[in-house]
Amino acid sequence: MAVKIRLKRMGKIRAPFYRVVVMDSRTKRDGRAIEEIGKYHPTREPSVIEIDSERAQYWLSVGAQPTDQVEKLLKLTGDWQKFKGEKDTESKVRTAEGVSEEETRAAIKAAEDEAEKRKAVASAKKAEAEKAESEESADSADSPESADSPESAESAE
CATH class of the missing domain: 3.30.1320.10 (Ribosomal protein S16)
Structure with missing residues (x-):
């Protein structure tokens, strides 16, 4: 077998x-x-x-x-x-026992803080992009077409 x-x-x-x-x-x-x-x-x-x-x-x-x-x-x-039959028979497996609970909590807290910073930066960029887009659309709606454009010249005739 x-x-x-x-x-x-x-x-x-x-x-x-x-x-x-x-x-x-x-x-x-x-x-x-x-x-x-x-x-x-x-x-x-x-x-x-x-x-x-x-x-x-x-x-x-x-x-x-x-x-x-x-x-x-x-x-x-x-x-x-x-x-x-090789000489190097030591285990290479990492254990979680060597890490203290306080170190683990500190690492988790640091990761949460980093995530909050990234969220704040992303929301600021998004707000800035929306503001720029709204200003651009407002500018194009407020400005009348210039009289020098060929389309307005054709419509005048």
Whole structure:
């Protein structure tokens, strides 16, 4: 039986998350899995990657082939390097634990302030453009056609 380690899509339409699963290669993408070995949430910041390293090593050792996407995830967590026997097996996954709550609030506040500034600049530009347009239309309505134009000369005859 050909076994693959691949992603099983879960979640709502525009909010996907995935389970890293071991499946027979002939089953459907979201079909029944032999074993679930991890989770991947790409929409969170930073992305959440949780893989049971021991089980991933076991399935790789018995011949399970990871898909390209799963291979990239295994490289990020360091499991692929362990399997291949390379020295650099340190996980490159960023964690949100190192960021304090105060820093997060400050970053959110700064982003909100920046958005308010951009809104104010955009509304000022829009008001200025509307004012210029209204002045232009008022000027063209108030000014009579000059007598030197050929159209007014033809109508005079």
